[in-house]
Amino acid sequence: MTRGARVAEWVVLYALSVAVALAISSVIVEATGGDWWPVLEALVDGSIKASGRWGETLGVAAPLLLVALGTVISAKAGLINIGQEGQLLMGAAFAVFFSFRIGGPGPLNVVLLLLFGALGGAVWASAAGLLRYWRGVPEVLSTLLLVFVAIQAVGYGLKWQWLLLADEASRGNRNLVSEQLAKNNRIPRPDIFGNEFPITVYVALALALAVAYVLARTVWGFRLRMLGHNPRAAQRSGVSSTVYGATALAIGGAFAGLAGAAMFAGGGFSFGNYRLVPGFSDNIGWTGLLVALMARERALPAVVAAFVFAMLRTGAGFVNSTGVESRITDVVQGLLVLALLVPPAVVFLRDRRRARAAATERV
Amino acid sequence: MTGAGGPDPSAPAVELTGITKRFGGIVACDQVDLTLHRGRVHGILGENGAGKSTLMKVLIGLVLPDAGSIRIDGQPCTIHDPLAAAALGIAMVHQHFSLVDQLSVWENVALGEEGRLKSAGVRDRVAAISQQYGLDIDPDARVGELTAGLRQRVEIIKCLRRNPHILVFDEPTSVLTPEESEQLFSTLREVVAAEGRAVVLVSHKLDEVLHATDEITIMRQGRVVDHLPTREAVARSLARAMVGREVSLRSERAAFGLAEIEDPDQEPSGNGENRQLAETTPSDEPVLRIEGVTVKGRGGARLLDDISLDLRAGEIVGVAGVEGNGQRTLGDLLSSLVPLDAGRVVVNDKEVPTGSPGAMARAGVAVIPEDRHDSGVVLDMTVVENLLMVDPHRVARHGVLDKARATETAQQMIEEFDIGCSGPDAPLWSLSGGNQQRVVLARELAAEPDVLVAAQPTRGLDVGAIEYMTDRLRQTAIDGVAVLLISSELEEILELADRIVVMSRGRIVGELSQADANLETLGLMMGGSTE
Numbered sequence: 001m002t003r004g005a006r007v008a009e010w011v012v013l014y015a016l017s018v019a020v021a022l023a024i025s026s027v028i029v030e031a032t033g034g035d036w037w038p039v040l041e042a043l044v045d046g047s048i049k050a051s052g053r054w055g056e057t058l059g060v061a062a063p064l065l066l067v068a069l070g071t072v073i074s075a076k077a078g079l080i081n082i083g084q085e086g087q088l089l090m091g092a093a094f095a096v097f098f099s100f101r102i103g104g105p106g107p108l109n110v111v112l113l114l115l116f117g118a119l120g121g122a123v124w125a126s127a128a129g130l131l132r133y134w135r136g137v138p139e140v141l142s143t144l145l146l147v148f149v150a151i152q153a154v155g156y157g158l159k160w161q162w163l164l165l166a167d168e169a170s171r172g173n174r175n176l177v178s179e180q181l182a183k184n185n186r187i188p189r190p191d192i193f194g195n196e197f198p199i200t201v202y203v204a205l206a207l208a209l210a211v212a213y214v215l216a217r218t219v220w221g222f223r224l225r226m227l228g229h230n231p232r233a234a235q236r237s238g239v240s241s242t243v244y245g246a247t248a249l250a251i252g253g254a255f256a257g258l259a260g261a262a263m264f265a266g267g268g269f270s271f272g273n274y275r276l277v278p279g280f281s282d283n284i285g286w287t288g289l290l291v292a293l294m295a296r297e298r299a300l301p302a303v304v305a306a307f308v309f310a311m312l313r314t315g316a317g318f319v320n321s322t323g324v325e326s327r328i329t330d331v332v333q334g335l336l337v338l339a340l341l342v343p344p345a346v347v348f349l350r351d352r353r354r355a356r357a358a359a360t361e362r363v
Numbered sequence: 364m365t366g367a368g369g370p371d372p373s374a375p376a377v378e379l380t381g382i383t384k385r386f387g388g389i390v391a392c393d394q395v396d397l398t399l400h401r402g403r404v405h406g407i408l409g410e411n412g413a414g415k416s417t418l419m420k421v422l423i424g425l426v427l428p429d430a431g432s433i434r435i436d437g438q439p440c441t442i443h444d445p446l447a448a449a450a451l452g453i454a455m456v457h458q459h460f461s462l463v464d465q466l467s468v469w470e471n472v473a474l475g476e477e478g479r480l481k482s483a484g485v486r487d488r489v490a491a492i493s494q495q496y497g498l499d500i501d502p503d504a505r506v507g508e509l510t511a512g513l514r515q516r517v518e519i520i521k522c523l524r525r526n527p528h529i530l531v532f533d534e535p536t537s538v539l540t541p542e543e544s545e546q547l548f549s550t551l552r553e554v555v556a557a558e559g560r561a562v563v564l565v566s567h568k569l570d571e572v573l574h575a576t577d578e579i580t581i582m583r584q585g586r587v588v589d590h591l592p593t594r595e596a597v598a599r600s601l602a603r604a605m606v607g608r609e610v611s612l613r614s615e616r617a618a619f620g621l622a623e624i625e626d627p628d629q630e631p632s633g634n635g636e637n638r639q640l641a642e643t644t645p646s647d648e649p650v651l652r653i654e655g656v657t658v659k660g661r662g663g664a665r666l667l668d669d670i671s672l673d674l675r676a677g678e679i680v681g682v683a684g685v686e687g688n689g690q691r692t693l694g695d696l697l698s699s700l701v702p703l704d705a706g707r708v709v710v711n712d713k714e715v716p717t718g719s720p721g722a723m724a725r726a727g728v729a730v731i732p733e734d735r736h737d738s739g740v741v742l743d744m745t746v747v748e749n750l751l752m753v754d755p756h757r758v759a760r761h762g763v764l765d766k767a768r769a770t771e772t773a774q775q776m777i778e779e780f781d782i783g784c785s786g787p788d789a790p791l792w793s794l795s796g797g798n799q800q801r802v803v804l805a806r807e808l809a810a811e812p813d814v815l816v817a818a819q820p821t822r823g824l825d826v827g828a829i830e831y832m833t834d835r836l837r838q839t840a841i842d843g844v845a846v847l848l849i850s851s852e853l854e855e856i857l858e859l860a861d862r863i864v865v866m867s868r869g870r871i872v873g874e875l876s877q878a879d880a881n882l883e884t885l886g887l888m889m890g891g892s893t894e
Contacts, residue, residue, distance in 0.1 A: 219755045219762050225744070226752060232738040236698045236730065237753045238721020355742075355792050 013343035021339035025332040034324035039332065046318025047311035055195025060270055060284075061310035062197075062204040063088070063259035067288025068295060068302040069204075069211045070121075070255025075297040076215055077248035078228035083128065083143030084256040085285030086150030087121040091257020092264045093154045094120025096164050096178045096276045099265075105184050113185070114200075114261045121257015122250040124150060129246040139249065147285075155278055164276060178276035186274060187266030198266030205303065207255075212299035224248060256285060287313070290337060296344045305340075312336055374437030376401050376529055376561040377422065377453075382431035384417055391417040392428070393585040399529060399561040404551060406576035406593070407565045408605055410825035414585040415565045419531050422563075423455045424448040435529075454527035456518050456535060464507030471506050472521050492520050496550045510687045512543035519550070530554060531563045534823070536571055542685075548575040567605075567825050569598050581605050605826065649673035650845040651728070651814045656706035658692055666692040668869040669706070674814060674845040679836065681860030682849040683885055689869035690849045691733055694818040697847070698730045698738055699723040711813060724753050729812035731803050733819045733849070739803045740791050747773040747787040750806050780805040781831075797828035804835060815839055818849040833859065853885055 026036040048054045067084045074081040095117035103109045128146055131137035157164040158176040165171070166179040187198040215221035227234040227244050235241060260281065263271040272280050291309050295302035312333060319329045377399040384392040392414045399405050409415045420426035422433075424442040433440055435451050442448050462471050473485045489502040498516045506517060515535065522530060532551070536544040548571070555562050566572050572579055572593075579596055581589040581604045589604045651674040658667040667689050674680055684690055695701045696708070702718030709715070710726040717723065723730070732739040740749050750773045751758060758769040773787040782805065783798045791799060800820070807815065817836055821829040836859060840846045850856050856863055863880050865873045865888040873888045 217764050217766070219759045219764060222748065222751075222755050222764060226741055226748075229743045230738070230741045232700060233741050233752065235700055235720045236724065236732075236738045238699075238724055240720040355790075 010343065010347075013346060014340075017339040017342040018336070021335040025335050028331060029324055029328060032325065032328050034328060035322075038322045039319055039324055039329070042318040042322050043312075043315035045315075047315035050318070052195050053314060055192070055197040056270065057307065057310045057314045058195075058197040058201050059189075059267065060313050061306040062201045062266075063263050063271075063284050064288045064291050064309055065204040065208060065302055065306035066259035066262065067256050067285055068291035068306055069207055069299055070252035070259075071289055071292035072211060072295070072297050072299050072302060073215070073224075073255070074125075074248045074252035075292065076221075076228045077224050077245050078231065079132075079245060079249055079252075080140040081125065081128070081143045081249060081252045082140060082289060083125065083145075083147045083150075083285075084252075084259075084288050085281050085283070086143075086147030087124045087253040087256035088260035088263075088285040088288075089147075089150045089154050089281040090124040091117035091119075091121035091254075091260030092276055092280055093157055093164060093260075094123075094257065095261035095264050097157075099181055099185060100164075100166075100179050101162075103185075105182060109185055110187055110265060113265055114258060117261020117264070118254040118258040121260065122254040124257070125253020126246065126250045129249040132249070133242045133246055143249075151278075154276070154280075158276065158278065166275075176278050181265055181274035185265065187262065189266065198262065200262040200266050203262075204306075208299050208303050215299065256288070259284065259288065290341065294340050294344055296348065308340060309337075374434070375399060376436060378434040378437075379418070379422070380432050380434075382418065382421055382428045382433075384421065384426060384428045390585045392421070395431070395582070395585070395587055397580060397587070399563060401528070401559045401561050402555055403577040404555050404562045404564055404575060406572035406579040407563060407582060408567065408569070408572050408579055408601065409582035410567055410605060410827060413582040413605075415582055416533065417585075418582070419455065419533060419563065419565055422448070422529075422531065423453055449525060449527075452526070452528035453531070454522040454525055454529070455531040455533060456515070456522055457533055462506045462514055462517060465505070467503050467505055468500055468509075468517050468520075469502040471517055472502075472524055474521075488524060489520055492523050496523065496553055497546070498550060510685075512686075515543075515547070519547075523554070527560065529561045529563070531565065533565045534567070535564070536566070536568065544571065551575060569601055569605075573598060573601070602826070647675070650676050650711060651847070652709040654707050654709065656696070656708065657704045658696060658701055659704045660692075665869050667696065670869075670871055671706075672864060672871065674847055676813070676843050676845050677840055678861045679840045679846040679848055679859050681856035681863040682847065682866055683853060683856050683863055683888075684851070684866035686851045688866045690818065690851075690866060692869070693866075694730065694733050694816060694849055695738075697723055697728055697814075697816045698732060700738060721753075724810065727810075727813035729807035729810055729815045731800070731807060731815070731817045731820050733822075735799055735803050740799055742792040743790065745788045745790055746777070746782070746784050746794070746802060749791050749802050750776050750787075750809070753806060753810055776805040776809060797824045800824060800828065800832070804832065808835075808839065812844060814845045814847065816847045816849065819851065820848070821850075821852065821855060853882055857882070857885075 022040070025039075029036045029039055046053060047057050067088060070087075071081060071084060095113045098116035099109070099113050103112055124146060125143065128137075128139050128142040131142045132139045154164070155176065158178065159165060161167060164178050166177055170179050171177050187200055189196045189198050215225065223234065223237075223239045224244055226237065227239050227241055231241055234244075263284065264274065264276060264280070267274070271282065271284075287309055288306075291302055291305045294305040294308070316329065316333050319332070320326055322329075375398045377397070379395065379397040382392050382395045382397075383390070395414065395418055397405075397407075397418065407415050407418070417426060421428050421431075422442070424444045424447050427443065433442060435453075440451065442451065442453075448454075463474065466474070469482065469485045469489050472489050473480055486502045489500070492498065493500050493502075493516070496519075498520055500513060500516050500520070504513075506514060509517070535547055551562055551564070552575075554560050564572065564576055573596060576593050578592050579590070579601070580587055581601065583605060651672075653670055653672040656667055656670045657665060660666045670689075670693070672680070682690060682693065692701065696703070696717055699718060699720060699722045707714050708717050710723075710728060713726065715722050715726045715728075730739075736742060741752065744752075747769050751769060755764065758765050758772055770787050776782070777784065777787065780801045782794070782801045784794050791802065794802070804820075815836075820836065821832050824832065833855070836846060836848065848856060848859055857877070857880060860880075861877055863875045863877065863885065864871050865875075865885060867888070875884065875888075
């Protein structure tokens with residue numbers, strides 16, 4: 001198939017599946033007594049059209065992209081890391097601890113805070129790596145279960161002032177909340193055409209390019225992919241599944257942790273307003289996993305996928321104000337997510353079938 | 364010659380007329396006619412890619428032809444899918460088994476049946492069939508634990524249970540030992556003679572087609588090039604028709620397994636000369652020393668049991684044995700895939716930490732693995748990537764791959780080893796088995812190894828590819844590499860090896876020099892006879 005035909009095929013597949021999702025959504029909204037058109041308008045307004053909204057969407061897309069990039073790396077090693085939600089939360093917690101208990105003011109501090117976030121995510125993912133390569137616990141289980149441990153651990157941290165909890169003066173009558181990050185410690189949010197977004201958006205984009213490059217063009221990326229495709233061939237060729245696998249998991253976690261730190265230090269009103277609170281991760285980890293899935297575990301398509309998922313999220317905020325019941329709008333959102341994941345699944349299944357047919361054909 | 368019963372006994376069981384099938388620009392079958400009669404074994408001979416498999420897929424409904432007609436028992440019909448084929452009484456024993464390892468024999472046989480499953484009934488049926496055709500098997504054995512030969516029996520029983528009129532065997536002996544093949548052919552005779560079924564034997568081995576069929580159709584490049592009764596067939600002309608050119612006597616023997624047809628005492632001319640050459644680089648110091656090596660499997664079974672073996676530069680040592688007697692583990696051991704439980708492996712006077720990733724490759728041991736899809740290639744990667752798998756640093760600077768250099772290196776290897784592919788960036792799965800094997804060979808030899816382990820290197824390859832592989836192995840030894848040839852094809856070992864060891868139950872049970880070895884003594888040793 002030529003490149004043009006491939007692109008055309010994607011466009012048609014997405015147009016079809018989104019159209020079907022919208023059609024079903026309209027029927028559901030109308031059937032439950034709502035008005036469909038305002039819902040659709042709100043979706044577009046909230047995500048890009050209304051003033052300042054595409055900046056907001058970019059701000060959401062950045063952590064989604066970071067999480068997805070980490071997922072891509074561990075997936076290339078043949079590992080199924082589904083604990084990004086917890087790794088992200090841990091990253092945020094590490095960043096918070098560093099900001100208020102160790103670091104000082106200034107731009108250097110912002111960089112260190114982000115690095116600490118990455119460290120937090122890496123540590124959390126490495127716990128799963130350790131279990132996998134030392135004891136043979138499947139990472140798909142351990143990463144998932146560690147999400148719930150992370151939630152509890154961060155909740156615990158938020159109860160103690162020497163860990164994450166803010167002092168009484170700054171928390172007022174609130175419980176389970178960290179101090180608010182000082183203004184000079186925040187990630188800059190320059191204003192572009194009336195849209196504000198943290199400069200971590202650029203960082204995320206640069207990292208997407210870097211990940212694509214490393215995977216495709218370096219010896220390390222090459223060997224990592226080899227491990228993912230055929231562990232025995234990799235072992236024979238000198239790729240240690242323990243070293244490469246554990247590293248890939250740690251890097252995957254680091255990306256999620258970085259996303260958490262970036263949300264904390266650059267998120268504005270979307271993410272906790274520079275404070276760590278329970279539920280801070282707000283499904284960004286899970287959604288990032290879906291982004292990677294939509295991008296079929298490739299770095300550059302993840303850029304587009306992250307923006308699309310961010311649009312759904314920011315758009316949904318506006319939909320809630322249309323008066324249509326929130327359960328119904330949740331269904332609409334779910335249908336759209338499904339519509340985004342159907343084309344990659346269709347293409348994956350078809351390609352695999354073709355490859356198998358070709359393989360048996362040539363016996 | 365016609366069987367009893369059937370709607371129209373005078374009509375042939377199957378008549379394929381003008382079957383044509385294209386895949387993209389490639390014509391897999393071009394106006395092929397084929398007639399199968401009841402009570403006869405019909406051999407279809409051809410190299411890989413000659414269109415044999417496609418033709419059979421048309422017959423069993425896996426492939427729809429672009430043109431042509433099918434008549435079964437004189438009735439025109441179309442076969443849209445395998446279920447329709449089954450309804451017409453057509454069954455196929457596939458080259459690659461479609462069995463579920465975790466299930467027992469009778470469960471596998473019952474798989475795909477509809478309605479309620481009565482285990483006692485199926486078991487009895489399995490027992491009855493296995494008795495009737497001499498396919499001895501335990502219905503309760505787990506399929507995953509059976510040898511290739513026994514698995515094939517399960518596959519055959521599965522087919523026979525549906526009582527087919529037309530039975531297709533696709534390269535049935537590619538996974539069998541000589542004795543198992545012999546047994547298979549006697550079953551085949553039984554099926555044909557006693558019950559008037561039509562049998563198709565698809566093969567690229569001249570020997571077995573001459574031995575086991577009543578008539579032969581030869582295909583080349585999608586066309587039927589000849590059709591004749593077996594009693595009028597001569598090995599040499601068959602080979603010429605199949606390959607389309609003269610094949611050298613030497614590789615002909617290896618490719619077609621003609622040792623039994625020609626005089627086994629007559630040594631191939633090339634070999635003596637080569638050994639002489641090898642002796643011009645004498646070396647008493649072994650390059651590879653395997654010392655008292657024991658490897659235990661899960662549950663403590665000894666997969667390798669106190670094995671000792673020396674390999675010198677320039678010699679080819681053959682490891683003969685019935686499959687499943689530790690050869691696979693030996694190959695894995697030398698591929699750094701399994702750790703040792705006792706003993707040591709020494710390459711060039713240095714002990715190698717077996718089981719540590721890439722240790723063997725670094726020590727200078729190259730491997731053509733028994734199952735290239737298992738550890739030899741990465742199907743989802745490109746030809747370049749597969750060629751550079753073991754040593755990507757060769758084309759990298761500071762850990763970054765130099766794409767131009769990689770492509771150039773790959774292009775050279777593709778030309779040198781004549782690898783048929785659409786280019787260096789073609790995905791490996793798009794290559795034929797023979798060309799995939801060449802990719803493995805090219806890569807392993809490019810590493811300039813001291814030791815080359817070739818495990819079943821010609822399995823499933825066609826004549827041309829076997830000829831090529833055999834020559835390469837011999838040349839490699841002449842170039843001073845110590846070659847370990849692990850094979851269950853005795854003719855291959857007899858032709859290539861300077862020295863032969865026989866493995867049985869994970870042990871080395873005997874060693875012979877080439878001069879002392881012949882099919883008979885080897886067969887006896889493989890069977891565990893300690894004469």
